[in-house]
Amino acid sequence: MQLPADFRPADFLAFHGRDARQVAERVTGSRIEKGILWHGHPARLTLDLSPGRAEARLDVDGPAPDPAEVTPLARHLLGLDQPVAELAAAHRDHPQLGPLLARLPGLRVPQAATPFEALSWAITGQQISLAAAVSIRRRLIETTNLHHSSGLACYPDAATLARLDEPTLRTAGYSATKAATLLEVARRTADGRLPLDHWLHTRTPAAEIHATLAQLRGIGPWTIDYTLLRGFAQMDGSLHGDVAVRRKLQALLGHDTPPTPKETQAWLAQFAPWRALVAAMLWAS
Template sequence: MSAGLSNQNPVHHTGWEDHQHELKLFAPKEFSFKENLKYLQRSPNECLFHVRNDRIYRALPLSHGEDIVVIEVREAPHEQAVIVRFLGDFLPVEPCLRAEAAAYVRDWFDMNTDLVPFYEMASADPLLRDAVQTFYGLRNMGIPDLFEALCWGILGQQINLTYAYTLKRRFVEAFGRRIPCEGESYWIFPRPEDIAALSVHDLSGLRMTVKKCEYVLNVAKLMADGALTKEKLLEAGSLKQAENMLIAIRGIGPWTANYVLMRCLRMPDAFPIDDVGLHNAIKHVMGMEKKPTKEEIRKLSARWVNWESYATFYLWRILY
């Protein structure tokens, strides 16, 4: 735990307080820092943050550059807060920049979503009731950056999670930015404009398929040109229209599109129904001999309306 907040006269905002060197983000009752940490530690090969002593250390990729922060929880009898403390010389001087850091962390932890309706629905659902009790307070840990979310979706196609993390590390360490701070190295995910000018040959050292290289390069070019943005997807009008915008892009099918809409765009009804992990989790919970068919999944998920993304996320959690 940090010793105390650094500014005796904090500036209050909706959902958080600005103490200059530290930001205090008020967590909803249905929030467990511990459960979210467990999720974040699912791979020892994660390269974009470190977890030590129940604290998360990472570089936040923001519009003004990057902030190096440590994130931890502080609990009081009637309050739970997530504390974001700036490290080294990375304190943003302008209040608007600290507000951007606060917004990023709240989005990453999905702290703005009211889970009460989800828990009410899930507590009566045979597939979800045990999961929501076991992992109560788990949030759909997001990927706020659209390019990172799309790349992660593409890299993870048709391979296991362990190798997907290996590919991500290679990609980040080859083309991302390394930032030293207080004896540690922090990595920032490559920007679309950093990748758009590259060729398949430039990506050959990652040892992924030529097609995946082509897909990543194509997405990078679309984003660097402004043809594909988070804002355009959010303004699409509906989940289906946003999904159609994404699957029109070479290399992005319904699974990748819904994964991105779920983890980055926070669309609650995004549903990667073709996900193998989802199928395995349902098979496990229901004690089935075979994986469920898509039609069986549709029947089992009938009551999940507008909570498909959270239902999927909690079922994934059963698998590790």
């Protein structure tokens, strides 16, 4: 695949290198290897990045993958179809965002391999630090004990998690509330009541996804917006309740204290339909 001139490989590699133990993702130089389940079979997705170019390879312990499916997966992970140029063109002269756009040209949001991975990660990370969330995620992967023949662990899919129970998830570090929510989401996804992959492939409107997820116990606005951003590449979730977004906005505006969620929501509103992409720029700043 051809990469745009402003592609930022360091962002992508850093996102997938969050777990220093590299249980399910290995980052070596400009290469990432990620363990996933491909139609239920352990697989290793390898992405090699070089200036202007990305090469993707999927090794499956099972039937050979269709190359026509691998390319869209790689493009999705890399964020190649995100509207970064449109945001820059519309707001390059904005007094606060304009300088940030100039400092971070071409910033894209690295994606999870599947919407379920994004949603389950968002549930894991609710109201805890990134380090704690990474640790619990690792323990979840180790609990399900799925490995590709290369030795790389695979992030579990919905069907795998649906077979677990709350005590097992509690042992992995989840609170009782999060364990119940994760199991409910996994079971609904596995039996088709929560058609996450269908929503992705049919480009279901964010409002429809938001309305459905909001009906589930333990799923709030932040979890939904984060899932829309990382799992569906939907760039208009507000993320105004995110603590890091508020702190970075405080620095950008030069305020003494972080803005309230309501004030952050009002500031982000001017950048619709790219509010989540702006929030990601605040994270990166």
